[in-house]
Amino acid sequence: MPLHFMGDFSLASLxxxxxxxxxxxxxxxxxxxxxxxxxxxxxxxAALTHTMxxxxxxxxxxxxxxxxxxxxxxxxxxxxxxxAVVLSLITGRRRRSEQPx
Numbered sequence: 001m002p003l004h005f006m007g008d009f010s011l012a013s014l015x016x017x018x019x020x021x022x023x024x025x026x027x028x029x030x031x032x033x034x035x036x037x038x039x040x041x042x043x044x045x046a047a048l049t050h051t052m053x054x055x056x057x058x059x060x061x062x063x064x065x066x067x068x069x070x071x072x073x074x075x076x077x078x079x080x081x082x083x084a085v086v087l088s089l090i091t092g093r094r095r096r097s098e099q100p101x
Contacts, residue, residue, distance in 0.1 A: 024077055028053055031084040038091045053080065 031053075032046045039045040056076060067075050 020073070024080070027077060027080045027084065031080055031087070034084060034087045034091065038087055 028050070032049060035046050035049045036042065053076075056079070
């Protein structure tokens with residue numbers, strides 16, 4: 001959010017930037033929580049996941065080399081959602097197979 005205070009900004013521009021930021025932050029936090037859970041609490045794995053998200057989501061990032069325009073931010077968010085769903089399915093299966101029954 002602090003980057004949105006650079007240059008010309010208004011209350012409307014800050015508000016319009018805050019809503020998508022809150023959505024993306026929620027998705028990334030859910031993903032990081034699943035990574036922590038799936039790896040038995042490995043902070044290193046969560047830090048690497050966070051770093052890869054930051055590296056791929058920025059204007060010079062991995063996604064920027066593949067997708068141009070406004071679709072880039074949507075593609076980054078969709079990638080986080082897909083990764084979170086896949087990770088939750090994998091960890092859910094693992095938990096079910098580990099339960100005594």
